[in-house]
Amino acid sequence: MDEYLSFVMVGHIDHGKSTLIGRLLYDTNSLPEGKTEEIKKTCEMLGKKFEFAYVMDHLDEEREKGITIETSQIFFKNGNKNYVIIDAPGHKEFIKNMLTGASQADAAVIIVDADEGVMEQTTRHAYLVNMLGIKQIIVVLNKMDKIDYSQEKFENLKNNLHELLLKFQIKPTYVIPISAIEGENIIKKSKKMDWYSGLSVIEALDTFKKMVEIEKMPLRMPIQDVYDIGEKIYVGKIESGTIKKGMEVVILPSEETAKIKSLELYGSDIIEANVGRSIGITFTEDVNIKRGAVICEQNGKPEVSNRITANIFWMGEKPLDKEERIIYKSTTQEINGTVEKIKNKINSSSLEVLEEESKKLEGLEAAEIIIKLEKPAVFDDFNHIPPTGRFVIIKDGIVQGGGIITSRGEAA
Amino acid sequence: MDRLDELESKSIYVIREAYKEYGNVAALWSIGKDSTTLVWLIRKAFYGKVPFPFIHIDTTFKFKEMYEFREKYAKEWGLNLLIAKNQKALDESMGPDKGKFECCTKLKTIALKDFINEKGFKALFLGIRRDEHGIRAKERYFSPRDDEFKWNYKDQPPELWDQYTVKKDNATHVRVHPLLHWSELDIWEYVKRENIPAVDLYFAKDGRRYRSIGCYPCTKPIESNAGTLDDIIHELKTTKIGERSGRAQDKEQAYMMQKLRMLGYM
Numbered sequence: 132m133d134e135y136l137s138f139v140m141v142g143h144i145d146h147g148k149s150t151l152i153g154r155l156l157y158d159t160n161s162l163p164e165g166k167t168e169e170i171k172k173t174c175e176m177l178g179k180k181f182e183f184a185y186v187m188d189h190l191d192e193e194r195e196k197g198i199t200i201e202t203s204q205i206f207f208k209n210g211n212k213n214y215v216i217i218d219a220p221g222h223k224e225f226i227k228n229m230l231t232g233a234s235q236a237d238a239a240v241i242i243v244d245a246d247e248g249v250m251e252q253t254t255r256h257a258y259l260v261n262m263l264g265i266k267q268i269i270v271v272l273n274k275m276d277k278i279d280y281s282q283e284k285f286e287n288l289k290n291n292l293h294e295l296l297l298k299f300q301i302k303p304t305y306v307i308p309i310s311a312i313e314g315e316n317i318i319k320k321s322k323k324m325d326w327y328s329g330l331s332v333i334e335a336l337d338t339f340k341k342m343v344e345i346e347k348m349p350l351r352m353p354i355q356d357v358y359d360i361g362e363k364i365y366v367g368k369i370e371s372g373t374i375k376k377g378m379e380v381v382i383l384p385s386e387e388t389a390k391i392k393s394l395e396l397y398g399s400d401i402i403e404a405n406v407g408r409s410i411g412i413t414f415t416e417d418v419n420i421k422r423g424a425v426i427c428e429q430n431g432k433p434e435v436s437n438r439i440t441a442n443i444f445w446m447g448e449k450p451l452d453k454e455e456r457i458i459y460k461s462t463t464q465e466i467n468g469t470v471e472k473i474k475n476k477i478n479s480s481s482l483e484v485l486e487e488e489s490k491k492l493e494g495l496e497a498a499e500i501i502i503k504l505e506k507p508a509v510f511d512d513f514n515h516i517p518p519t520g521r522f523v524i525i526k527d528g529i530v531q532g533g534g535i536i537t538s539r540g541e542a543a
Numbered sequence: 544m545d546r547l548d549e550l551e552s553k554s555i556y557v558i559r560e561a562y563k564e565y566g567n568v569a570a571l572w573s574i575g576k577d578s579t580t581l582v583w584l585i586r587k588a589f590y591g592k593v594p595f596p597f598i599h600i601d602t603t604f605k606f607k608e609m610y611e612f613r614e615k616y617a618k619e620w621g622l623n624l625l626i627a628k629n630q631k632a633l634d635e636s637m638g639p640d641k642g643k644f645e646c647c648t649k650l651k652t653i654a655l656k657d658f659i660n661e662k663g664f665k666a667l668f669l670g671i672r673r674d675e676h677g678i679r680a681k682e683r684y685f686s687p688r689d690d691e692f693k694w695n696y697k698d699q700p701p702e703l704w705d706q707y708t709v710k711k712d713n714a715t716h717v718r719v720h721p722l723l724h725w726s727e728l729d730i731w732e733y734v735k736r737e738n739i740p741a742v743d744l745y746f747a748k749d750g751r752r753y754r755s756i757g758c759y760p761c762t763k764p765i766e767s768n769a770g771t772l773d774d775i776i777h778e779l780k781t782t783k784i785g786e787r788s789g790r791a792q793d794k795e796q797a798y799m800m801q802k803l804r805m806l807g808y809m
Binding site for chain 2: 135231360395396398407422462521525528529533
């Protein structure tokens with residue numbers, strides 16, 4: 132059976148992200164026929180030299196500016212493993228695109244120019260990747276050719292990086308010295324860096340697994356909608372656990388209990404469904420359920436509270452103010468609320484704490500906040516059950532912040 | 544759950560979210576393999592009782608096999624099928640001989656634009672996929688279009704964790720892409736598993752088959768001996784030829800596809 136893994140590729144501008152992606156595609160023989168010629172032609176037209184980076188850049192605008200604006204997805208295959216590279220832009224103006232891409236990834240590759248060292252976006256990306264709950268991280272120190280494949284310089288940089296990231300308990304799984312342009316340590320071990328005994332990029336990727344299975348966790352099925360087609364079918368996606376015909380469930384936040392009469396999947400007869408499945412259910416008795424209710428099991432119930440403590444990252448153009456009214460949205464729950472407290476505000480690039488107590492959160496800043504909700508929300512600690520432990524903040528009709536829940540909100 | 548179940552569940556989730564959010568929606572059915580898979584998934588999402596219509600944008604230049612397929616399955620599946628045509632342009636004898644870009648714009652983009660304005664749909668389902676073409680890799684699941692029908696790919700709202708909320712103020716309608724995460728191979732494997740019908744043109748005859756179908760003057764077959772679903776799946780696992788290599792609109796100009804999409808092309 133073929134395996135699938137998606138990883139996000141992030142890095143500071145010009146640290147060689149597109150070159151590495153182009154190289155991975157080229158060296159795994161994954162470029163479509165005619166692609167190399169097409170890129171050659173386009174480069175000639177624009178008066179540029181052929182570069183692996185252009186494999187990625189499909190938009191003329193990107194080619195002209197030489198930067199990646201949007202998140203795009205590239206597919207390649209190595210052995211029986213299918214990879215999806217989520218190429219996320221490095222520029223801070225496009226951070227929401229980077230987050231969009233990274234939130235769909237099983238793993239992350241952070242690219243750092245070994246000559247330039249850690250830059251503004253390096254730490255920000257590392258922080259965000261960690262916030263999103265991605266634990267499989269490769270840091271590649273690129274452009275080793277520019278520093279004569281020096282082991283000493285590599286070790287120094289690696290130590291600096293570890294120190295910086297450890298402040299936030301971010302631990303890369305692998306740190307690999309590479310040269311994307313020369314193809315060193317990408318597929319095979321580099322002969323030019325015989326002092327390095329670790330894995331190549333592709334070998335490291337091959338050790339990664341799809342995001343931790345949450346099948347064994349307690350059931351969470353947020354209701355999406357109710358369809359009345361002869362009988363009432365309650366539809367939703369199972370975010371955690373397993374649902375079975377005949378199962379006794381509790382519906383939160385109402386605390387109503389009910390028994391599952393049937394599972395409804397058009398065209399199939401099933402009695403059990405697992406995490407990730409979009410399913411419909413019917414109950415043996417009348418229930419009063421609307422969108423936003425969460426179907427759970429009696430053992431291992433989630434938290435229900437109208438106050439939430441969370442770590443959030445703000446990406447709005449306008450700041451998020453204390454006492455401001457916002458919409459909290461987690462799975463299918465959408466609840467009005469206000470920001471009660473903003474604590475330990477940090478600069479997402481330097482990772483420095485800016486203020487212990489703040490009145491507002493500017494774009495690209497992160498903080499711990501307490502949100503007071505008008506109605507109780509059903510949630511979990513992010514580290515326990517990620518899908519019900521994360522949320523977005525909607526302001527002026529659009530998603531402007533993302534957060535992970537660390538605990539039930541303490542009284543302000 | 545296997546991979547196909549996962550793909551299916553994610554698509555059904557997106558379909559149900561969009562219907563819940565916008566209510567007044569429709570789905571585009573081009574009769575090709577992707578949008579037919581989309582029709583299949585929509586029928587699954589609503590247990591066979593789809594509460595909204597399907598639109599076929601008819602340039603009148605489609606293959607006859609496509610019209611036959613459309614009539615047969617629209618009836619068999621009980622679809623509420625609406626046909627959109629730019630009759631004015633057709634009366635003025637618009638066709639690919641007037642220029643391919645011009646023809647696509649008039650007979651597809653404008654035909655759709657006028658139809659949506661007339662019907663007032665708030666959201667449209669489209670069966671596009673990320674791996675199809677470079678520019679499509681930039682798409683989101685929910686993609687708002689402004690008054691000019693344009694796609695501002697430079698400033699798209701973030702999509703975190705299945706949260707697709709989109710501001711509706713300056714958007715005339717929202718494009719919804721439930722198949723975004725599928726690959727061409729996934730589609731065929733799913734078509735096989737689910738027994739979804741496909742237009743005959745996809746299967747090889749005399750050493751040639753169509754890998755992507757559109758209007759007959761602008762679509763060319765590829766060399767292939769893949770006469771069955773299994774053959775096609777095998778071919779895709781080994782080929783290095785791009786899926787849309789037979790589609791003129793992608794080749795004629797380096798950036799034509801991007802320009803078309805900016806203007807509201809599917």
